Amino acid sequence: LKAMVGRSFISIDELSNEELRGLLDLSKAYKATYGKGSSVDPVTAPKPLTGQSMAMIFQKRSTRTRVSTETGMNLLGGHALFLGPSDIQLGVNECMKDTANVLSRFNSLILARVYGHADILELAEHATVPVINALSDKHHPxxxxxxxxxxxxxxxxxxxxxxxxxxxxxxxxxxxxxxxxxxxxxxxxxxxxxxxxxxxxxxxxxxxxxxxxxxxxxxxxxxxxxxxxxxxxxxxxxxxxxxxxxxxxxxxxxxxxxxxxxxxxxxxxxxxxxxxxxxxxxxxxxxxxxxxxxxxxxxxxxxxxxxxxxxxxxxxxx
Ligand code: CP
Ligand code: NVA
Missing domain, CATH: 3.40.50.1370 (Aspartate/ornithine carbamoyltransferase)
Known part of the structure; x- marks a missing residue:
């Protein structure tokens, strides 16, 4: 998974077969450690993302993506900020390029759920931290x-x-x-x-x-x-x-x-x-x-x- 460091995650074809395998294996390891039924004490469970934070831009509704990401980030020790359509200046007073620049200065990651796929590409182009596509009209990796x-x-x-x-x-x-x-x-x-x-x-x-x-x-x-x-x-x-x-x-x-x-x-x-x-x-x-x-x-x-x-x-x- 080393080659994924610093990279955005926009669609599945960007992953090598080995990266896809590595992500699935790590997902299973997380389930074993943090899942219900695990014997690992949540207080002492590893928190590898302590001190990290993620801005989550949502232009449309979500139950699973929002809750799984916020909760998952918390389990790993980091902080996630939910930014709904009326929470930030994006789209009304501020463009994607400037939003990407500003959020990159506060956060370690940016996740976004957008309408047009071009928006996620523009975000990834201008962000200086990795971006996660949380659904666009074209992809849901x-x-x-x-x-x-x-x-x-x-x-x-x-x-x-x-x-x-x-x-x-x-x-x-x-x-x-x-x-x-x-x-x-x-x-x-x-x-x-x-x-x-x-x-x-x-x-x-x-x-x-x-x-x-x-x-x-x-x-x-x-x-x-x-x-x-x-x-x-x-x-x-x-x-x-x-x-x-x-x-x-x-x-x-x-x-x-x-x-x-x-x-x-x-x-x-x-x-x-x-x-x-x-x-x-x-x-x-x-x-x-x-x-x-x-x-x-x-x-x-x-x-x-x-x-x-x-x-x-x-x-x-x-
Ligand atoms: N499957 C999925 O992405 O669900 P949400 O829209 O609830 O996030
Ligand atoms: N195809 C659906 C998926 C929702 C998770 C949509 O884009 O609304």
Whole structure:
């Protein structure tokens, strides 16, 4: 993980396979040390980020990302500041460049959840401390770490396993497909026409897939076809934050993409279900969401272990 020191974390493809492995291993070590059920006394537990601080810019809502990061930073001995849209001058009186410069003088890290991906790139360009992308319209790399950790905890080695995405070709899918290719998983994607994933990210994933010896990414508009041979089915909301005006249109155009027991039944025996949350009622039935095949709550918990690993790696203090 040494090469991650001082670097920003914007998307999963920026990690080498070894860095991705190292982050997942460190996340598991943190869970063992700081998790419920650990015998380590929280008072004497190591606090490698003592004296470090992180500014957290949130342009949109969050439960998991905000709480996991603030709490995780605290467990490691550091301090995190939540800066919501009306807390700082950004966007009203001050531009991203100046905000990046000023926050870099106070803090050791800056995390940001933004609408446009260009904002996170601009922040990283002008910050003199490492930046963490906590979701943009294009990428959600922290989520992928949590998802891969949940899958490894369930299956062990993921090489040769198959992931099927059924739903919107969005930010969550983008990092997940890149991450799957890096750990040797096959990827199958069903999106409605007009909701395909980013073409550039698909091309990058195809080359990672061939480098890592997986099958080429398979894309279709047919959910039933995508889930054939799947060991895990993943979906996300059909209406991401910022797309609320398109709600009616999207619900209509995603007809047939609900993850339900019938669809799960077309996948491999033992197929599990993931969802980054928050979940909306239309994309997955309660029967699947609350079933013993659903890993959604361990997946959510892993958001904390994995972001702890990212922060520690960027600061070179474990
Ligand atoms: N999965 C995820 O990023 O959730 P939040 O929006 O609650 O942070
Ligand atoms: N695709 C969703 C993910 C939320 C965690 C969104 O961008 O709103």
């Amino acid at each position: 922290l989520q992928t770490l949590a998802d891969l950790m949940a899958l490894e905890d369930h299956f062990g080695d993921l090489k040769g396993k198959t992931l099927a995405w059924v739903g919107d070709g969005n930010n969550v899918l983008h990092d997940l497909m890149l991450g799957c290719a890096k750990v040797g998983m096959n990827v199958r994607i069903a999106t409605p026409k007009g909701y395909e994933c980013d073409a550039g990210i698909l091309a990058t994933t195809q080359s990672l897939a061939s480098e890592n010896g997986t099958k080429p990414v398979f894309t279709t508009t047919d959910a039933s076809e995508a889930v054939q041979t799947a060991d895990v089915i993943v979906t996300d909301t059909w209406v991401s934050m910022g797309q609320e005006d398109e709600y009616k249109k999207r619900i209509a155009e995603f007809a047939g993409y609900e993850v339900n027991s019938e669809l799960m039944g077309k996948a491999n025996e033992g197929c599990v279900f993931l969802h980054c949350l928050p979940r909306h009622p239309e994309e997955v039935t309660d029967e699947v969401f609350y079933s013993d095949k659903s890993l959604v709550f361990p997946e959510a918990e892993n958001r904390m272990w994995t972001v702890m690993a990212v922060m520690a790696a960027q600061l070179g203090r474990y």
